[in-house]
Amino acid sequence: MTAAAHDLMTVASLTVDYRQQGQWHSVIRDLSLAVRRGEILGLAGESGCGKSTLASVLLGERRGERRLRAGSVQFDGIDLSTLRARELRRLRGVRLALVPQNGGASLTPTLRIGSLFAETLRAHRPHMNKAELAAEARRQLSQVGLPDPTGALARFPHQFSGGQQQRIALALALCRMPDLLILDEPTTGQDAMTRRGIIDLLIRLRLSSRMSMLYVSHDLATLSEICDRIAIMHAGEIVEIGQMEDVLLRPRHPYTRALVASIPRLEAPPDPALLPASRRTPERITA
Structure with missing residues (x-):
């Protein structure tokens, strides 16, 4: 090629x-x-x-x-x-940046989330002071829908669910603005x-x-x-x-x-045999 x-x-x-x-x-x-x-x-x-x-x-x-x-x-x-x-x-x-399938594995377990962002951001925006680093970290976490971005900065990766860890990993990758x-x-x-x-x-x-x-x-x-x-x-x-x-x-x-x-297609009718018992159409009983 x-x-x-x-x-x-x-x-x-x-x-x-x-x-x-x-x-x-x-x-x-x-x-x-x-x-x-x-x-x-x-x-x-x-x-x-x-x-x-x-x-x-x-x-x-x-x-x-x-x-x-x-x-x-x-x-x-x-x-x-x-x-x-x-x-x-x-x-x-x-x-280049990667968001892995298991986002938690990419987060250093001994560092608080705020430190992870500060470390990443300083490599790309060395002019930012401590307050600016924290504000940018909160903005990135808010973008990916993480609840309470301010409180999240003081916590460790293991204090989040797997889905939340994935969002943090995505936010860390995005803050680099890779090509x-x-x-x-x-x-x-x-x-x-x-x-x-x-x-x-x-x-x-x-x-x-x-x-x-x-x-x-x-x-x-x-x-x-x-x-x-x-x-x-x-x-x-x-x-x-x-x-x-x-x-x-x-x-x-x-x-x-x-x-x-x-x-899966919404227009396709469901197979009655696959529905839970509570949703199946009752069988007709004939005399």
Whole structure:
């Protein structure tokens, strides 16, 4: 794949292996993909198809049990494999950010939330004083719908629920204002109101800042609300990619058609056998 001027992240013919019991096994095979500047690209597929592995590789993360056997990953023309560890950390700290599926795992357990924000914000806005750092942290927490942002700054990560930890992780990533935000199932465990608020926030951010996003999820219904394009991943490969409307309305690959068919639809009548007993229509008794 040749990088176009409008592509921010380009993946070309990527093959990734994991070592298990002394043997290398491919989890991503000959995968090519591009995230354009200012777009939200959805990445959909079943659990275990390699979505989270791809998100990790796009951040330049290097692990001993994993190897990039072929292909390349370029961010804004920079081949990530050529960067030293310090250069990668700098890139991830400023221009690339991840919201992991388990947001709590990304929060340092021994630091209060206020300290986490101060540490992150100082790296990008060193001119801000203590009061300004706290005000910005409250603003970011309020944006993601966390109750009592002021009180939250004095608490530790373990004092929040899993869903609240996820929102804090999202707020920390957003306060960096990265060029590319990678979201790995960011609304998992959220209630409907919070999920709606997060999606609306991401749409506003894309419109106001032209931030590019890769939204990883198995939920096509959610992706259809927010993404411009969607890539369908199956067994370590991209089997279909295109504009959201085209893929959902005119799926070409059998796996894509199966995914689209699994989306719940309000107009479809419920199967009476699946309803709770209290909601089933009573059987007619005839003499």
